[in-house]
Structures are given as structure tokens and as C-alpha cells.
Amino acid sequence: MTDTHCPYCALQCGMSLAPGTEPGAGGASGTPSSVPDGGRGAAGSAPDVGPRRALPLTVTPREFPTNRGGLCQKGWTSSSVLTATDRITTPLVRHSLLTSAGQDAGAADLRDDPLVPASWDTVLDLVAGKLAALRAEHGPESVAVFGGGGLTNEKAYALGKFARTVLQTPNIDYNGRFCMSSAAAATNRALGADRGLPFPLADLGGADVVLLLGSNLAETMPPAVQHLAGAREAGRRGTGGLVVVDPRVSATAKLTDDGAGVHLQPVPGTDMVVLLGLLHVVLAEGLADREYLAERVTGFEDVARSVAVWWPERAETVCGVPAEELRRVARLLAVAAPAHGGRGAYVLTGRGVEQSAQGTATVTAAINLALTLGLVGREGSGYGAVTGQGNGQGGREHGQKSDQLPGYRKIDDPVAREYVANVWGVTPESLPGPGKPAVQLLQSLGARPAAAPGAPARGGSPAAADVPSSAAASSAAPSAGVSSSAAPAVAPPGGAGARTRPRALLVHGSNLIVSAPNADSVTERLKSLELLVVSDFVPSETALLADVVLPVTQWAEEEGTMTSLEGRVIRRRRAAGPPGEARSELWILAELARRLGTPGETAPGAVRFPTDPAEVFDELARASRGGVADYSGLSHARLDADEAASGPGFFWPVPATPTSAGPSASAEPADRGTPDTGPAAAPAPADAQIHPGTPRMFLDGFPTPDGRARMIAVDHNGPADDVRPGAPLYLVTGRVLQHYQSGAQTHRVAELERLVPEPYIEIHPVLGFRIGVPDGARARLTTDRGFVEATARWTDAVRPDTVFMPFHWSGVGSVNRVTTDATDPISGMPEFKVCAVEIAPVPDGVPPGSEPGTVPGATSRFPIRPESAPTLEETPA
Numbered sequence: 001m002t003d004t005h006c007p008y009c010a011l012q013c014g015m016s017l018a019p020g021t022e023p024g025a026g027g028a029s030g031t032p033s034s035v036p037d038g039g040r041g042a043a044g045s046a047p048d049v050g051p052r053r054a055l056p057l058t059v060t061p062r063e064f065p066t067n068r069g070g071l072c073q074k075g076w077t078s079s080s081v082l083t084a085t086d087r088i089t090t091p092l093v094r095h096s097l098l099t100s101a102g103q104d105a106g107a108a109d110l111r112d113d114p115l116v117p118a119s120w121d122t123v124l125d126l127v128a129g130k131l132a133a134l135r136a137e138h139g140p141e142s143v144a145v146f147g148g149g150g151l152t153n154e155k156a157y158a159l160g161k162f163a164r165t166v167l168q169t170p171n172i173d174y175n176g177r178f179c180m181s182s183a184a185a186a187t188n189r190a191l192g193a194d195r196g197l198p199f200p201l202a203d204l205g206g207a208d209v210v211l212l213l214g215s216n217l218a219e220t221m222p223p224a225v226q227h228l229a230g231a232r233e234a235g236r237r238g239t240g241g242l243v244v245v246d247p248r249v250s251a252t253a254k255l256t257d258d259g260a261g262v263h264l265q266p267v268p269g270t271d272m273v274v275l276l277g278l279l280h281v282v283l284a285e286g287l288a289d290r291e292y293l294a295e296r297v298t299g300f301e302d303v304a305r306s307v308a309v310w311w312p313e314r315a316e317t318v319c320g321v322p323a324e325e326l327r328r329v330a331r332l333l334a335v336a337a338p339a340h341g342g343r344g345a346y347v348l349t350g351r352g353v354e355q356s357a358q359g360t361a362t363v364t365a366a367i368n369l370a371l372t373l374g375l376v377g378r379e380g381s382g383y384g385a386v387t388g389q390g391n392g393q394g395g396r397e398h399g400q401k402s403d404q405l406p407g408y409r410k411i412d413d414p415v416a417r418e419y420v421a422n423v424w425g426v427t428p429e430s431l432p433g434p435g436k437p438a439v440q441l442l443q444s445l446g447a448r449p450a451a452a453p454g455a456p457a458r459g460g461s462p463a464a465a466d467v468p469s470s471a472a473a474s475s476a477a478p479s480a481g482v483s484s485s486a487a488p489a490v491a492p493p494g495g496a497g498a499r500t501r502p503r504a505l506l507v508h509g510s511n512l513i514v515s516a517p518n519a520d521s522v523t524e525r526l527k528s529l530e531l532l533v534v535s536d537f538v539p540s541e542t543a544l545l546a547d548v549v550l551p552v553t554q555w556a557e558e559e560g561t562m563t564s565l566e567g568r569v570i571r572r573r574r575a576a577g578p579p580g581e582a583r584s585e586l587w588i589l590a591e592l593a594r595r596l597g598t599p600g601e602t603a604p605g606a607v608r609f610p611t612d613p614a615e616v617f618d619e620l621a622r623a624s625r626g627g628v629a630d631y632s633g634l635s636h637a638r639l640d641a642d643e644a645a646s647g648p649g650f651f652w653p654v655p656a657t658p659t660s661a662g663p664s665a666s667a668e669p670a671d672r673g674t675p676d677t678g679p680a681a682a683p684a685p686a687d688a689q690i691h692p693g694t695p696r697m698f699l700d701g702f703p704t705p706d707g708r709a710r711m712i713a714v715d716h717n718g719p720a721d722d723v724r725p726g727a728p729l730y731l732v733t734g735r736v737l738q739h740y741q742s743g744a745q746t747h748r749v750a751e752l753e754r755l756v757p758e759p760y761i762e763i764h765p766v767l768g769f770r771i772g773v774p775d776g777a778r779a780r781l782t783t784d785r786g787f788v789e790a791t792a793r794w795t796d797a798v799r800p801d802t803v804f805m806p807f808h809w810s811g812v813g814s815v816n817r818v819t820t821d822a823t824d825p826i827s828g829m830p831e832f833k834v835c836a837v838e839i840a841p842v843p844d845g846v847p848p849g850s851e852p853g854t855v856p857g858a859t860s861r862f863p864i865r866p867e868s869a870p871t872l873e874e875t876p877a
Ligand code: SF4
Pocket: 006, 007, 008, 009, 010, 011, 012, 013, 067, 070, 071, 072, 073, 074, 075, 076, 220, 221, 222, 223, 224
């Protein structure tokens, strides 16, 4: 029996894995124990990806503080993913690349070539040779890297180190940009540190009120609902309640029924107005915690002035939430706050409010509300963001972000550069500067010019970073009354590589063709690359487009660590051997580094890429020492020993010395640690590894220059792509319980696929009747960026002015073909959650995905427009 955690979301539910009792047992999910590894085929061809194999695993829920013995359907069936029928078990390469003629051909010429098996030496030599040639001809910026929020801490760390020391490219970012970047930017700016929940999840249970904005956790992480029981009970007692803000009557919104709480159903894209209205009421009715504000906060007066114009009746005209409901919720929150003798209140945000062109500002408004009520940094109350991806927290701490070095250090901080360069054995000067955030990075790919994003970033040029450096943070201080649109981007876009288009891309743990906004334009960018290398364990849509596919180990086949949504560092353990020739990314990066050399090293061979995850973690811990996310007091052995003793686990920061505990009340860490000399560094002090970790942050102050939280005035700008004639409906996107992210994993689990086999469009019956789209009929949503088709589902869970579509599918049902790639100016977060669309029925007999113009729209009030031609834009040379 192997104790580990679920491979999917950030709740990281505890589970145990055991071998099946006999071939065919298949574990809890009934997965066949022996399955063919035949591929689905690349671009019409069927790659031979290896022999049949057997790998049955039984999943048993395990008691762990986040899930308390519960699992959702995804967790129960998670072992099936390992035995996916099309698991990739050998390296694959486009056939022509194995010939010298093919290697000279352009990538576009190779896309119709079949992917064929090849040896590791062959593909690694080929990839290293092409990368070296591109770097020699076009410079280091010609190679880009894209990581993922599902990678272990060790892999994320190694990927960032590889990009900065071997490739020496600034062009690295990851799909966490699509997930947590707005909350990260806002919390860094306001509180001085970003840990999704700066308190244990279980703390929610003791509160009278939980205000949940834009999170449908009843579907995305069902076991977490247990932690809302206290607030729901308080609702029934009349002393509090669960408050859910969501334009849909989601499964989570339904938890407020029967007196358990309140559901506010705003117009999509107006959550900010709800928050401004709530804060107006708190101030107008004298409910603020004045003592807390005086002692622990700066910027309050500016914020108070800014919300004076958002009286509830005015807010109602914009967000549609009745003024009396806003007053009721503001009073509920205040009564639950410690200042008024309540048991506590929490304000939580999720992707629904964060994936917005004003996401950072909206989270800032949520933090302003929490600070005004005196909730943050108090036991039993607080503000937090509900992280989504499995390692969405750890993945953003250790260097795969464009602006970041390990330990949540800023890459443009000279002291941080020197420290980390020492750990890595390179010179600080050899490290590149900040790169581009994900959307801008993807649009910059390829030698040919990119199509322009669907809409510009708010506030002008695209953002580059979501973690303010100390200087930038100071400039963003609230005294200036910075509004959301005027807030400065904290680093210049593009960094050193802004003028060179990446011609090669290495993708790890991301399925961009399905998960990126304005996905068709991203697909075109990927097709224009000279080399696309995808490391994956199944042939995702992105892998099937690659020139080279590297088979990797996954979840129960690997050792490592993850960091949960509450900042708890946990162990992932191996329960099965790797299939076929699959290898860990740690090994792949080490092999590529060996072939490419490390041009910035201070001594030959100084830059090492260990392949043992425990050794990588030890190095990560050293590199993080003194940073905001300080793991230096941890090791695999310490984590294992704590778990064996049923300990509480460790929440970062966990510094190696107790005297350097956690983010201090200064902009820079109080103790950066002695500059480390890398792998040969002296061992940690004798009193190391005794720090207990930091379950609750900010109790004694905020890690800001003056130790106070910063309130920052923000205002409402509305969606970047708002409704208008010709695009009269809001499109809202989201998830379903049975599928995870792009669906690359869960579509391969028969039980889940059977339950939700295809995409759908939720529309209100009134709308369906008006436009002639009956329940169960096919409908088409169209924007300037493209169109998407799916089956209509009539439901009064959506507003009549809104349609909803889940985003887990590719092809004509891939909703990210129409979502906007407008981004938040500070975080770089794309506005996935809302855009304007028109809808029309698709008559019977019309083939799916038929080009616009061939679909009769006679019964539609909103006839289909032809797609507008993309605007091409040349990046300055
Ligand atoms: S809630 Fe998340 S971590 Fe828990 S079983 Fe479901 S997918 Fe896995």
C-alpha cells in the first residue's frame, strides 16, 4: 500500500494505492489490467507506441485534512489514467526528421508525416541538435519553454533552471498563468505574499460566514464542501451563512438553499461591482473594524473615497443584484467578523472572478473588503484564493514563471539573481531577465508574424509579471489611489527576448490547443514553429501536433512533492513502475543539458541536473532559502517522517533556521541565507529542520516594507469583450465534476467519459424558445475569433442573457476557440470567463463545424456573421 495524493486538483485528497489482486482487477475503477498501448493516431496516422502492459492499481480514500476521507469521481477512477489505451510508451518523432532531408524541411512540411517510434538517444540527439542550431543562428530567445501547474515542485524547479542556465532564454511561462495569476498579483501587492489559502482549509469550518466569489467547488473539488458546513449551519441558525456569488445557479450556489445562505447572481463580468457595493454598505453603516484598520492597514482613506459612488441602488443597476441583498450580505459579514464578536468570516475568490481582464482589480476589491472588516491575519477569519490545478501553488513558486526564480523570488532582483546563480553554479550575468506572460509568449511563437490577440490588454501594453518587485510594489502603493486600469505593470513585457520570436517550443504538462484562449490562433502559432517538442504521457491534442513527443512518467509512477491549495507541502509517491520507455522529465532535462552544455557556468560541469527527486528537492530547498516561499527546512525525509507520525504536515514558509521564520515585515526577506555555493554547499546549521512551518500567515504582520497590508482603490471597467449588437449574449465557461482541465486525462477514463461524453451549451428556456433552439438541438456560438457548436441544454440555472459552456473538449466543441485572449494588465491572466457571443440553431443535416455562411440562420434572431479575417501584426525586429 502506497500513501499518496490524487493526481488532479489542488485539494490533493489523500489516497492509498495498492496493486490489484490479479490481472483484470483494475482497481476501484474497474480498469482492465492489460491494455494495448496503441495510439489514437497523429494527424490521421496511428503511431505504434509500444507493447501491451499490465498495471492495475486499487484506489482507497485516505484520511487527510483537506478531504477527510472523501474523494470525488475523478479521484476514485484516477488509476485508470495510468492504463489509458493510448498511453505513449516510446519516444515518437515525425518520420521525415529521421532523414537529413527531413531535418532540412520546414516544420509545416512535416505536419502530415506520421509520428513513428525512435530510440531515446535518437530523439534527444535530434532535439539537442536543433536547439543548438537555433540558438547559434538566432540567439537564446529563439527557444521557449511552457510548463504546467500539474508538475511536481521538483520538475517545475528543474524546468525553470534548465531554461535559465542551459537555454538561457527568458521565454518561459506556464499554464498556471491561466489559473492563479490574478489572485497572485493582487495578494502580492496587497499582502506582500501569495499563498492561495494563508490558513488551513479546515479553519473555514469554524466561521459563521464564508463569502465565495466565482468558485464552484461543489463540482471542482467536492470533498471541500465539508468545510462549508459550519457556515451553512450558521445560516440555518440565523447567525451567518454561506454566500455564493455566481451568475449561474451552480452546484455550489445550491448549497445556499433552505436557509443555509445567500446566492447572489450578478450579470457576468460585474463581480467587482458586487464587492464595491458591499464595501460601500460596510462603510456607510459603520461596520468597519476601525481599530484594525488603524493598526494594520494603509490606503484605507483612498479606498473609502473610491467606493462612495457605489451605493447599493447604483450597484444594482450595473450588477443586477438587488440592493437589499447587498445590504443583507454586508451585514452578515460584519456580524460574523471578530470586531463585532462573531465567530469569524472568510472571503474567498476563484477563477470566476479572477479569469478576467480586471481580475487583479477584482481580487483587490475582495481583499479591500476583508481588510476593512478586519479579517486578514486573524485566526478564524481571512481572505484566500481557491487554487485550481494540482500543483497550482507550488508550480508558481519555484521558477517556471516568466518573472520568477525559486522561492518566489523576482528574477529582476539583483540580490535574488546572485543568490540563485550561486546555487546553480552560474554567474548572475548569465541569467536572462523576465520573459513574456503566457498569452503574449504564445502569440509570439513562430518565425512568421502572429495574428493579433482578439483584444488588447487593458491599460495598454501586455503585462509581464504578477509578482511586484520591492520597487514596483512600492510604486503600486495605495497612497496614489491606483485604479485597476491605471495600475502599473510591474515589469516590462518581453524582457531580453522581446525582439526575437521563439522558433522552438518545449511543452511540459500542458495541452495548449484546448486550454489556451483564442485557441485556434494558438494552434496556428504552434504550427508555425520550426520545432515543437511535447513531453506527455498520452497523445493530447498538442502532442499530436508535435515534431517530437517524449513519453513521461506520471503521478503514481514518480516520487516528488506537491503543494496544496493551503500551502501544505506534501509527498507524491511511486506505486508502480514506468510503462515501456517512459522517463521522468528530470531525466529528460538532465540528458538535454548534458548534450547542450551550460554556457553560463562558473566552472566546467558546475551546473548539475540530478535525476533523484529527493536530491532535486534538497537543491530546491537551498535555492528557496530566504525567499518568500522558503522550503529550506524541508526534505523528503522530513516530510516522510512527519507523515509516518501522523503529523500536521508543513505549510510554507519552513525556513532552515528558526530565526529566519517566514516572510518578515520588510520588503526583502530578513534572512536571505548565506549565498549558497551549489550542490557542494555546507550542510544546513545544526538547528535546521526544526521550524514547524506556518499554517497561518500574517498573524504578526504583513511582509511589506511597513508591515501593513496595502489597500488599493480599484474601479469597475466591465468585460473587455462586452455584449453589443451582433453579440448580444454573455458566454461564461467553466468545469464539470467529471472532467479535469483540457480533458486529456479524464476523457481516457471510461466511467467519466460515459457520464459526460460531450460538450454542451446551457441556455435559459426563454432564450431557447425565442431563438428557436429547442432543448437537445445543436447550436452554434460565434465571435470574431471563430465558432463552436454543441448540444443545447435548457436550464434555468443560467440567466436569460447568458449561455454557459464547459471547456474540457477539443474540436468543434472546444469553447476556447471563441474565448477572448484579452488579458489583465498586471497579471497577464486571459479573460476566459466572459465574452460576448451570438447564438444560432444548427439545422439538422448540417455537418458539425460547417463553415459560417453554409448554415441557414433563418430562424435565428441573431444571424451568423462571417468570420472576420485575422489581423496580422509583425513583431518589431
Ligand atoms: S477533489 Fe480534487 S483532489 Fe480530491 S479526488 Fe477530486 S479531483 Fe482529486
